[in-house]
Each structure stands twice: as structure tokens, then as C-alpha cells.
Amino acid sequence: MKVELDINRERHTVDVEPRLSLLDCLRDKLLLTGAHAGCEHGVCGACTVLVDGAAVRSCLMFAVQADGVAITTIEGLSPGPGELSPLQDAFCETHGMQCGYCTPAMILAAHALLSKNTSPTREEIVDAISGNICRCTGYAQIVEAIALAAERIRGQNDPVRP
Template sequence: MSEELHHVRLHVNGVAHDVAVPPRRLLSDALRHELGLTGTHVGCEHGVCGACTVLVDGRPMRSCLMFAVSAVDCEITTVEGLTNADDSLGPVQQAFLECHGLQCGFCTPGFMTTITAGLEENPSPTEDEARDMIAGNLCRCTGYQNIVKSVLRAAELRDAETTRAQP
């Protein structure tokens, strides 16, 4: 007996996708398996590690704790959607590159989406505020110092973009 499928429209990275998913399909699995967006990683499957963090209507959410059917009519942003309009690296991505904020890379997408949302709320964080911003995400490879540097550098890059965009 096959499981009933629900036809849902997911708005991911500015593009609408029509998918058929079982009612209990996790958003993380729908992103990875139905849409092929493998940047969203699944680590603990309990919402603890933060590797699966995506933005749902601009807020960081653990996609391993959310059903895909719950994301209908929401704007979802994955790490793939953090690039600039010209497909160049976005400020958070560029900062991770410049500051060596990535090690093995498994946790990196979750950090990047979390930081993107955090910088929307606090565009000029102090080092302590940067640490608070990433406190819910776990990395097994680093001592977090380069990730904190990446937060601060991303804030600088965003500020420079904003300054350039002003007439």
C-alpha cells in the first residue's frame, strides 16, 4: 500500500516548485531529494546541531523538524540562495572564504543561513554578539574563532554593499 502524496508548492530561493510529498516528509528531505538542493545538510535529525538550518520567511528554522507541507506559502532560502543576483558569492559566503570559516564544510550551510538572518537583526555585531548569533549551531572541526571572524567580516561586507548602493 503506497502512502498518500500531497501536492504542495514550495517557494525556494525565489523559485516556485510543485512537488508531491508524503504528509510526514521533512522539509530537509524535500529540499534534498525532491529539489536536488543538497546544500542543506542533515546531521542529528533532532534539531540540535543546526546543519539543516534554512531561512523560512527570513527566520532560521531547523528543516529537519519541519514538515514540507508546513512550508507552503513560505519563502524558503537555502545556502544556495545566499549568492548575489549575479551568482557571485554573497557577503556571508565571501566572508567564510576570506576568514577560513569552513573546515570540513558539513556545518557551514547552517552557519551561513543562521548568520544571514542574524545580520538582518543586528548588522553590526560585536564579537560577543557574533558568538551569541551562532550559539545554536555546532561545529566539530573548529574552535569557532574563524566562524566568529566570518560573522564580523560579513557585517563589514554587507555594510560596504549598502554604502555602494546608496546614491
């Protein structure tokens, strides 16, 4: 089946079998390999992408279901070659990762949170990433990265004082 996808603000027409997950479509057809397969049954969250701004599991969505929505992958988050978004930079600042496998998904889940709430409490941060399993870090430096990014984003939005 042909399906039109809007990914990182670019349109792609791909020919897919109905059974192809959005995750496999992104990785195999579009070579967007930042989304990772962890469990392929919707628990670990490593395949998280944004659909209309909300974090969703791309392993639990078929590519044929994904037309007409705006999909954002980790590849769509950095402002330009060699550049990092404030959130990505905050993950580097706190070392909110180790092996990097769950990281793109973790950042997208955090991005979805911060796009709605720039002053999250620790509980809200924890809840927002609780569907994303990280086996390396014990989460502490991830939570700190998100809090740091929130702080920086709030700072950016502060009115300039004379």
C-alpha cells in the same frame, strides 16, 4: 499530498508524504543538497534554512507545513554562478570552516543575523550561531568571518563621501 513551495524565489509543486521533513524534501525531491542532515532531531543545526528570513531547522519542519512561506536555502544566497555573497566571501577570507558540512547552515544563520543587525557584537554573533554545532573549527574563524562580513556590509551602506 501536493504542496506548493516557494524556494529561493521560485515556485515548486511537490508531491510528498506528510512525514517527509522539509530537509528531506529539499534534498531528495528538489536536489538542493546544501542543507545537511546532522542529527535529525533539532540540535546540531546543520539543516538550517531561512523561513521568511528567520533561521529555522528544516529537520523539524514537515514539507506539508512549508507552503506559503518564503524558503531560502544556501543555493539561493550566491548572486550568480561562480559568485559569492559578501558573507560567503568572508567565510572564505577567514577560512571559517574546515570540512564544510555545517558551513551552509552556519552561513544562513549568520545571514539571518546580519539582515537584522549589521553591527553585531561578538556576543550577538556567538549567540546567533550557538544553535549550529561545528566540530572542526572551534568557531573562532567563523565568528571572525561574520564580523568581517558585517564590517564590509556596513562599508557598502556608508554614504559615498564627496
